[in-house]
Amino acid sequence: MIDRNFSPVAGTEAPLSGTRRSLTFPSLSFGPINKFFEWFGDLGIFFWRVVHAAITPPFEFRELFRQLDEIGSMSLPLVALAGAATGVVLSLEARYSLTRFGAKSLLPAAIVFSVIHETGPIITGLVVSGRVGAGIGAELASMKVTEQIDAIEASAVSPCRLLAAPRILACILVLPLLTLAADFCGLFMGWVAQALVEPLSFHQFISAGFKGADFNDFLPPTFKTMMFGLIIGLIACFQGMRTQGGAAGVGRAATSSVVLSSLFVILADVVLVKLILIFFP
Amino acid sequence: MATIDQVLIQAALKPEEATKGSGVPAIAVDDLHKSFGSQKVLNGISVAVNRGETLAVLGRSGTGKSVLLRLIIGLEEPDSGSILIHGRDIAGLNLDQLCEIRMKMGFLFQHAALYDSLTVEENVGFPLVHHKKEMSKSERADRVKQLLAEVGMEGHLKKMPSDISGGMQKRVGLARALALEPDILLLDEPTAGLDPISSGEINDLVLKLQAEHHTASIVVTHDLHSAKTIADRLALLNEGDVVVQGSFEELQKSDIAFVQEFLGHS
Ligand SMILES: Nc1ncnc2c1ncn2[C@@H]1O[C@H](COP(=O)(O)OP(=O)(O)O)[C@@H](O)[C@H]1O
Ligand SMILES: [Mg+2]
Numbered sequence: 262m263i264d265r266n267f268s269p270v271a272g273t274e275a276p277l278s279g280t281r282r283s284l285t286f287p288s289l290s291f292g293p294i295n296k297f298f299e300w301f302g303d304l305g306i307f308f309w310r311v312v313h314a315a316i317t318p319p320f321e322f323r324e325l326f327r328q329l330d331e332i333g334s335m336s337l338p339l340v341a342l343a344g345a346a347t348g349v350v351l352s353l354e355a356r357y358s359l360t361r362f363g364a365k366s367l368l369p370a371a372i373v374f375s376v377i378h379e380t381g382p383i384i385t386g387l388v389v390s391g392r393v394g395a396g397i398g399a400e401l402a403s404m405k406v407t408e409q410i411d412a413i414e415a416s417a418v419s420p421c422r423l424l425a426a427p428r429i430l431a432c433i434l435v436l437p438l439l440t441l442a443a444d445f446c447g448l449f450m451g452w453v454a455q456a457l458v459e460p461l462s463f464h465q466f467i468s469a470g471f472k473g474a475d476f477n478d479f480l481p482p483t484f485k486t487m488m489f490g491l492i493i494g495l496i497a498c499f500q501g502m503r504t505q506g507g508a509a510g511v512g513r514a515a516t517s518s519v520v521l522s523s524l525f526v527i528l529a530d531v532v533l534v535k536l537i538l539i540f541f542p
Numbered sequence: 543m544a545t546i547d548q549v550l551i552q553a554a555l556k557p558e559e560a561t562k563g564s565g566v567p568a569i570a571v572d573d574l575h576k577s578f579g580s581q582k583v584l585n586g587i588s589v590a591v592n593r594g595e596t597l598a599v600l601g602r603s604g605t606g607k608s609v610l611l612r613l614i615i616g617l618e619e620p621d622s623g624s625i626l627i628h629g630r631d632i633a634g635l636n637l638d639q640l641c642e643i644r645m646k647m648g649f650l651f652q653h654a655a656l657y658d659s660l661t662v663e664e665n666v667g668f669p670l671v672h673h674k675k676e677m678s679k680s681e682r683a684d685r686v687k688q689l690l691a692e693v694g695m696e697g698h699l700k701k702m703p704s705d706i707s708g709g710m711q712k713r714v715g716l717a718r719a720l721a722l723e724p725d726i727l728l729l730d731e732p733t734a735g736l737d738p739i740s741s742g743e744i745n746d747l748v749l750k751l752q753a754e755h756h757t758a759s760i761v762v763t764h765d766l767h768s769a770k771t772i773a774d775r776l777a778l779l780n781e782g783d784v785v786v787q788g789s790f791e792e793l794q795k796s797d798i799a800f801v802q803e804f805l806g807h808s
Contacts, residue, residue, distance in 0.1 A: 408655035417641035
């Protein structure tokens with residue numbers, strides 16, 4: 262049975278019960294480090310199973326569409342609001358600092374660049390980590406502790422295929438769209454904040470802002486959020502499906518999904534920003 | 543439209559029928575050990591169930607009865623020992639092969655484990671949706687109604703699991719377990735929380751499946767009356783092992799103190 266657990270190549274899959282932790286090193290002081298590597302190893306195996314489930318039939322299209330709808334609609338208002346608020350803040354801050362340095366004419370460009378390059382994507386990633394990470398984490402965790410996930414397995418259906426793959430795919434597909442919404446709200450409110458001080462049409466603001474910008478400024482940062490989606494979906498499903506310990510476990514799973522997915526979103530952003538600067542100069 | 547009986551009889555004539563009478567037990571568990579951390583739960587347990595036979599598993603709470611059933615369907619892995627289903631060791635199987643075997647097993651969880659986002663009807667239809675893709679919507683609806691009628695739940699199709707009582711959830715769980723006409727049934731306390739009339743109906747249903755479909759069943763129960771009615775053999779578990787195994791009369795004659803105490807208190 263151990264073979265089944267660790268031979269993902271054959272498209273195999275072991276039950277996701279967290280009961281098969283087997284590595285125990287004698288020294289206690291290595292405990293947390295072992296746990297960390299074990300966690301990473303298990304996450305890798307889980308990821309492989311999800312990939313396998315996602316690329317081999319039968320595909321759970323209905324569940325995918327349901328998740329797209331659910332994840333999209335539950336995050337959209339939050340993302341729009343967060344995007345709008347950062348747009349205003351950026352606008353106020355940029356006005357203050359650029360005026361001080363006598364570069365006020367760069368204001369629209371500064372706002373546009375910072376929104377589409379960084380604040381839009383990362384704000385979306387973090388808001389979705391919170392909302393969807395907790396949602397998926399708690400949902401799957403409560404299914405796990407009430408043996409519903411075991412029941413799916415006992416019915417000879419793969420929980421990875423039925424539950425994890427559609428949720429993760431939906432996160433990957435929805436994040437760039439939500440990022441567009443955050444970008445738009447951020448730019449719009451950034452303009453509003455400017456226009457209140459100094460009359461300027463939205464059209465003027467946008468054309469001044471996008472002068473000198475090309476698709477390389479826009480597409481890579483937007484599409485990098487697919488990676489955020491993968492991280493959020495993967496970690497939330499993983500933490501949810503390995504939950505143990507009743508109702509308390511459900512709370513822990515929801516918390517850890519949010520904490521870990523936001524953390525990894527930020528860490529991934531560091532790497533992605535660097536890569537984007539290298540490949541799309 | 544085929545009645546459930548016809549469907550079950552047809553299914554009974556399929557390949558697994560070959561193993562019937564050939565001496566290969568449907569379920570053979572040998573020297574099974576299972577611990578959780580430092581807690582030893584199963585301690586070298588061995589049981590075998592033939593087709594057309596029902597084994598009742600008795601024992602105090604926490605002796606590992608549910609764990610035994612979970613091991614048999616592969617939801618947990620044993621520390622050592624073997625589990626053979628129709629003569630095939632499930633330890634060596636990959637997931638596809640294991641799924642093939644699971645499709646022929648019906649599992650009723652101790653707390654029913656109904657999908658809480660699906661209605662009663664969708665819960666029972668779940669295995670059909672995933673494994674009987676050739677079935678049309680209306681065929682499936684008919685089959686679900688039949689199954690729910692078998693357990694006396696045909697009047698609650700559209701309810702959510704949270705809106706029905708624990709005993710009713712149990713019965714829906716049983717209907718779901720029977721959806722794919724399994725030839726092995728693993729029932730974890732099917733009559734717990736049921737009124738005497740409903741539990742009598744469940745007993746009759748298990749007996750009927752056994753007679754018509756030659757189902758091999760392991761039924762965990764605290765209900766001695768039910769065990770006496772449906773089981774060919776009873777196995778009494780204590781501290782992770784079988785203390786005594788045999789017919790109800792044989793158990794009554796046993797001079798082991800624990801057996802007498804157990805039967806005496808029931
Ligand atoms: N996944 C698990 N992790 C840790 N302990 C478990 C697990 N599953 C069962 N146990 C323990 O195994 C023992 C037997 O449980 P169980 O089989 O549910 O008993 P019962 O005979 O009442 O069905 C209990 O003490 C329980 O705490
Ligand atoms: Mg139990």
